[in-house]
Amino acid sequence: MADDVKALSAQLAQDPASLVFLRLGELLRQRGQLDAAHRVALGGLERHPHLADAHDLYARVLADKRDYERAFDEWDMALRIAPAHVGALKGLAFLYFKVGDVAQAVSHLEAAQRAAPDDPGIIQAVAMVRGGQASAAASGLGIERAPEPAARGAAPLExxxxxxxxxxxxxxxxxxxxxxxxxxxxxxxxxxxxxxxxxxxxxxxxxxxxxxxxxxxxxxxxxxxxxxxxxxxxxxxxxxxxxxxxxxxxxxxxxxxxxxxxxxxxxxxxxxxxxxx
Amino acid sequence: MTAAGFGRALDLVTRVRGVRGAMLVSAADGLVVADQLMEGIKGPAVAALAGSLASRLGRAMTAAGVGESVFWHLQGSGGALLVVPAASGILVVAVAEPEVNVGLVRLELLRAAEAVA
Amino acid sequence: MSTRAVEAWTLEPLKRFVSEAAARLVLLMTPAGQVMAQHGFSRAVDVMSAAALSTAIMASTTEIAKQMHQPPFAALTHQGERHGIFLAGLSTNRGTIVALVVYDVDVSSVGLVQLFYEQLAADLQAASPKEGVPKQVLAADFERQLSESLNTLFGR
Structure with a gap:
């Protein structure tokens, strides 16, 4: 995996305008190198501000860094560019679920399901969200590396x-x-x-x-x-x-x-x- | 500054589409210093209330640690009040339609504030 | 802070004014210094002094205006470091009333006082009884009436 990072970094250095930053940023995010992932995602976004995937990547990094407010904005932007962007729909569903807005979470997941009917992660997430199981839902959505303890679902907020x-x-x-x-x-x-x-x-x-x-x-x-x-x-x-x-x-x-x-x-x-x- | 100078400063603000009037208000007294208002706008009321709101908001902002106010904007369902405090203890105030271009009014209020400071 | 009135019709307009203008002290009186209502005073002696001084100032400035062949001044204001003073006369069906307003400059302003003073003048004009203009106070009755007014104003 380290080699992958090295190879992708070299590729990006050679052609800074290429879309390889998407793979590199996601790889770094999955490895937990959030600051590096943040730099790569932001650099890519500066070069490709109208690319929905770039906003999605940046939002994922921000969500991992618990900067949910900015993550929301980035996924929101991705949807403005590409209204059926599955990653952004899943991301927003996750954030809505986190604040206890189950209806909005389900609505976004259903939109994601329409765009990607065979995605098992979404199917699982819909079931989990309806059942109020936050960590499982987050895992189904593939949003967080380490999901937080159970969200409140429809229960009263503390x-x-x-x-x-x-x-x-x-x-x-x-x-x-x-x-x-x-x-x-x-x-x-x-x-x-x-x-x-x-x-x-x-x-x-x-x-x-x-x-x-x-x-x-x-x-x-x-x-x-x-x-x-x-x-x-x-x-x-x-x-x-x-x-x-x-x-x-x-x-x-x-x-x-x-x-x-x-x-x-x-x-x-x-x-x-x-x-x- | 002369009355003509005040008038020129207010012109900057009133020429923005959607602005129904502009005023210079003495912040401490809530009294009108100069105004250019459309008919129906009560200058003394705008001055008194803008002065009072500016003073209360100023105390809240200082307590919150965000410093002195540079610009503030009261949004209402039927209109807006936009204010920039100038260095000389004068408030530059605009009364506007709800759909006014707030960014543009802000810029012109800042320019007018510089002119009267 | 208590608001009390000798003339009951002045009470509601005064309460409204105090609340809107955030006034600290208000005295409504006749040009002769007879107190009709007060807000915020805690001692009778203060009311008596304030009424005497206010009406004296009004009489002096009215005379100055007359000497200058001008109509009487609408209002007199003074802004100190912590407090502002506003003194003006208004017309009602029961004759002229002199209003003294003292406000904290931290919580109010001369602009706010003036704004709501216009409302006070309109409210008092509307609330004042059209008939039964009070009779002239005779010297012999003065002390008794003053004592009764002060008792009412301080709820004794």
């Missing part, structure tokens, strides 16, 4: 896992009630200090003022508040009328992408809140 599947769940996502009390997630400032409670307290006032401004200025119902700071970006959303969700990311995450992340997190939070109620 509070600590409100934002499971979204990168930075314990650091950059904060769910609070209308009076500024923390419901889930956590926020740390750049020095590592937990600032969840003071930020939640301030945000209650921000949300009241946002609602009042939207009403008095004829802007309708407020749907989101995004702000660009000197050291980071924030997006405030309202998953329900009684709850607020703050997503914080560094400046490398564009505001538009942050809004998408917030939207997804808001949906996860909404499901969790409904189950609590």
């Amino acid at each position: 509070e600590a896992r409100v934002f499971a599947g979204l990168e930075g769940a314990q650091e950059g996502l904060l769910l609070l009630d209308a009076s500024g009390r923390v419901l889930g997630g956590a926020l740390r400032d750049p020095s590592g200090r937990d600032v969840s409670e003071p930020v939640a307290a301030y945000l209650a006032g921000v949300s009241q003022e946002a609602a009042r401004s939207a009403k008095l200025l004829g802007l309708g119902t407020w749907t989101g508040l995004s702000a660009e700071g000197r050291q980071g970006h924030v997006h405030l959303a309202q998953p329900t009328s009684e709850a607020l969700l703050l997503v914080v990311r560094d400046r490398s995450v564009p505001m538009g992408r942050l809004a998408i992340i917030a939207q997804r997190a808001a949906q996860a939070a909404q499901r969790w809140l409904e189950q609590q109620g």
Whole structure:
């Protein structure tokens, strides 16, 4: 296998524009050399940004690195390029399954099955997902090298896992009630200090003022508040009328992408809140 | 800066399609400094509320460790409020349609903020 | 913080204003200094001083405007390091009312106070009874009436 890596690397060095990076990246990923796989996948993606397989490879590496948020984006991109891409459908199914959205997971697996009816992995994964067996499903999908302990299936989500599947769940996502009390997630400032409670307290006032401004200025119902700071970006959303969700990311995450992340997190939070109620 | 200078800064913002008005607001007081608004937009209300929201948001952002705000955007189902704080304690504010090109408005607000700073 | 009124019709508009403008102290009074409602004061002596000073300022500035052949000033504002003061007169069916508003600059602004003051003026105008204009306060009744007003304002 080492020889394979050596041979493929030599081939890629000789012709950097070739598609051999797909085989090399996957081989490195399977061997657990994730940093090397990451470099190869990213290099290939830079040369072939419109290749669905390149996005799929990069997403697999990211999923192995537990960067599920970016993995989601990459598989999403692969599907935009090739709507029936089996790898991307399986990948998204896996991520949906991880956050407890069984319906979406099954829907993606069924789409994958239509595209590849004879793929035994998909057949197995559909059965497992419906039965709520996460590790078996992940193994059927061939997504993770070392799948995490059983996902929750249709069972109620635990509070600590409100934002499971979204990168930075314990650091950059904060769910609070209308009076500024923390419901889930956590926020740390750049020095590592937990600032969840003071930020939640301030945000209650921000949300009241946002609602009042939207009403008095004829802007309708407020749907989101995004702000660009000197050291980071924030997006405030309202998953329900009684709850607020703050997503914080560094400046490398564009505001538009942050809004998408917030939207997804808001949906996860909404499901969790409904189950609590 | 003269009133004509303020007017030129606001022109940058109001020429973007979908912008219904632009204003310069004193951040600390929530009072109008200069405005170019379509009929029906209440300037003093925009100024007071934008100033108040800017101040509350600023405190939350400082507590969260993301630093001072460079640009913020309140999205509503029927419109949007977009704000860039200028160095001189002035807020450059745009009131816009919900489908406005936010990226373009942001750029023009930043240019206007530079002009009034 | 408590909000209390001698004239009951002033209570709801005042409560709404306090909540919207995030005011710390508010005093509604006649131009003669008779207090109609208050929010946030904890001592009677403070109410009496604030009412006397506010009406004196209003009288002085109205006179200055008259000397300049101008209509009376709409409002007077002063912004300190921590607090702002807003003083203005408004018309109701029961005559002119003077409003003194004190706000924390950290939680409110002169813009917000002005914005919701317009609403307060409209609400008070709408709520004020059209008949039964209060009779002139006679010197002999003044102390008794003042004492009754303060008792009401502080819930005694």
